[in-house]
Amino acid sequence: MKPLTHAQTQELLQLAADGLLQPGQRAQLDAHLAGCPECAAYASELDSLQQLITSSLHERWGQPDMPADAGRRLQEQALRTRPGAGIGKLWLLLLALPLAALLAWQLLAPTPLTPSAPTETQPASPSATVAPPTATPSPIPSATATAPFAPTLFAVPAQTTNCREGNSSQFDIVDTLYTDERYEPLGRGRDELWLQFRGPVSGVRCWAYVGNLSVLLNDDEVQLPDVPESILPYLAYPATPTIPPTPEPTATPVPQCSDGLDNDGDGYIDMQDRECSDPTDNNEAN
Amino acid sequence: MDAQTLARCKAGDPQAIESLVLEHKDRLFRFCLSILDDPADAEDATQESFIAALKALKNYRQESSFQTWLFSIALNTCRGQLRQRTRRARLAAASQPLHRQQAESSNPERAAIAHEHSHAMWQAISRLDEKHRLPVILRYYHELSTQEIAEVLGINLGTVHSRLSIARQHLGAELRQANRPKRAAR
Ligand SMILES: [Zn+2]
Numbered sequence: 001m002k003p004l005t006h007a008q009t010q011e012l013l014q015l016a017a018d019g020l021l022q023p024g025q026r027a028q029l030d031a032h033l034a035g036c037p038e039c040a041a042y043a044s045e046l047d048s049l050q051q052l053i054t055s056s057l058h059e060r061w062g063q064p065d066m067p068a069d070a071g072r073r074l075q076e077q078a079l080r081t082r083p084g085a086g087i088g089k090l091w092l093l094l095l096a097l098p099l100a101a102l103l104a105w106q107l108l109a110p111t112p113l114t115p116s117a118p119t120e121t122q123p124a125s126p127s128a129t130v131a132p133p134t135a136t137p138s139p140i141p142s143a144t145a146t147a148p149f150a151p152t153l154f155a156v157p158a159q160t161t162n163c164r165e166g167n168s169s170q171f172d173i174v175d176t177l178y179t180d181e182r183y184e185p186l187g188r189g190r191d192e193l194w195l196q197f198r199g200p201v202s203g204v205r206c207w208a209y210v211g212n213l214s215v216l217l218n219d220d221e222v223q224l225p226d227v228p229e230s231i232l233p234y235l236a237y238p239a240t241p242t243i244p245p246t247p248e249p250t251a252t253p254v255p256q257c258s259d260g261l262d263n264d265g266d267g268y269i270d271m272q273d274r275e276c277s278d279p280t281d282n283n284e285a286n
Numbered sequence: 287m288d289a290q291t292l293a294r295c296k297a298g299d300p301q302a303i304e305s306l307v308l309e310h311k312d313r314l315f316r317f318c319l320s321i322l323d324d325p326a327d328a329e330d331a332t333q334e335s336f337i338a339a340l341k342a343l344k345n346y347r348q349e350s351s352f353q354t355w356l357f358s359i360a361l362n363t364c365r366g367q368l369r370q371r372t373r374r375a376r377l378a379a380a381s382q383p384l385h386r387q388q389a390e391s392s393n394p395e396r397a398a399i400a401h402e403h404s405h406a407m408w409q410a411i412s413r414l415d416e417k418h419r420l421p422v423i424l425r426y427y428h429e430l431s432t433q434e435i436a437e438v439l440g441i442n443l444g445t446v447h448s449r450l451s452i453a454r455q456h457l458g459a460e461l462r463q464a465n466r467p468k469r470a471a472r
Contacts, residue, residue: 014451018425018432020443049458050426056407057320057427066315070329071307074336078307079300083343158342160334160362169440176366179338201369211345259459270462 004032009039013046038262153231154182155195155213163206166238167194174206175199177213185215187235192224196235207237256282289348296343307336310356313428317357320423321364323412331367335360350437354430357438361420403461410460418453421446 004012009032015021016029033040066074155177163175167189177183177197185195186205194207195215215222217231256263257270294302314336319328339346339359346355411422420439424430430438432446439446 014454015447017454018447018450020432020447045458046454049454049461052403052407052461053411053422053426053454053457056404056411057423059401059404060323060408061316061319061427064316064319064325065312066332067325067329070315070333071311074311074333075304075307077333077337078303078340081337081340083296083298083303083340158345159338159359160366162362162365173365176362176369178366179334179341212342258463259455270459 004028006036006039009033009036010042013039013043017046017050151228151231152216152218153185153227154216155185155197155208156180156182156216157208157213159212161208161212163197163199163208165206166240167191167207168240170241171207171238174204175202177208182216185232187233188224188227189237190234194237195224195232292343292346292348292352295340303340310353311336313353314356314360317360317428318364320427321361321420322367327367327371331360331363335363338363351434354434354437357424357428358440361438403465406464407457407461410457410464413460414453414456418449418456421449422453422457425450 009029012021012025012029016026021029033043065071157177157179160179161177162169162173163177165171165174175197177200181200183197183200185197187196188194188210189196189207193210195210195213196205196207198204199206210224215224215227217227259270262269291302291305295306311332315328315332318331318335319325322328322331335356339356342359346352350358411419414422421435424435424438425432432443432450435446436443441449
């Protein structure tokens, strides 16, 4: 077995800290540590750092239980909540009527449907109230029973949902869709797994995973593949960022002379190393 | 959480729901507390997250543990709260100083060295950006495995490891820097 270098040993110590050592690596690591004071010091420093992190977080928050009254409120509300036990097959029936109406409407009205400004709060058509004759002419030809059936499509997050720049969790989160709010999707991706929205806060276009959403067509829950394409056009996903999974760039790179490491392996760290001119010096070796 | 209890919850069995709440509420509360660092906000977030999870129970596929799944829902809730808090803070910024920070630094009882170190460490952790801070909290406060952290954060295992090592590197360096001038003064 090839002996480990110091750098390899220290990376193995980092992996060990995260419980990610491969079988066999533990023995290799121990063998090097036994004969290398430098890496042994690194190991014990890492150990005490982890202990300090743990104790400081526990000192900050302790191990509190949820306060009793809040716990009771949660119990009560949980019992009032109907767990999402799946939609069952009933929606198929509910869907049949609006879809038939929609189909008929599409055959009769050739004008394409353009997703328009939000109409979230649009109330159910007040068919019971008879509009009094007024001087202002309505743009709608007539409010008879044969008025065009206007489909409305919304997504309701079942949980607070990230809205991302693109169609995977690799993309940055740019906005949030909140539970039980209604959002109008702008389109869907080809794989039927992501919907595009206008971010409610940021105003930018962003994508949410359909697993977190209920899709409502005229208030009936539908599955995405059953949404007629004219209502929700297909959109191209943005190019997937080619981020190498690891290592990722440090948010703020630490110069060698203040990174707390003995970068050149001469036994001196940062400003203790005479090769460091100041803490922003990025070369500990000369 | 066993599959049978979960199935009974999905069916709306009040006893099963009660035991689900009982089993998870405290850990969920601590989770929200550790993200929001405010007990009152954490209560609200726990409530909201648990109800959201119940409503979304049909989406839980048992690929991850129930707790991991619950945490990932709570993380979204807490992020929403943090966003609102940022917005509120921005609105209030003109008229008010930041109360929390003031209260913190005006505490004179920070005498014991161990306590001082631990407090300095907390401050260093709270200064990390979210993508490095969250893995640290999940690993060292909630004692999750890297695999569980990957599931909660929706990132892969290698990324969890690299974020944790970078965070440790930062924290170690910050701490040494914080200690150095004091040692010279003594
Ligand atoms: Zn070595």
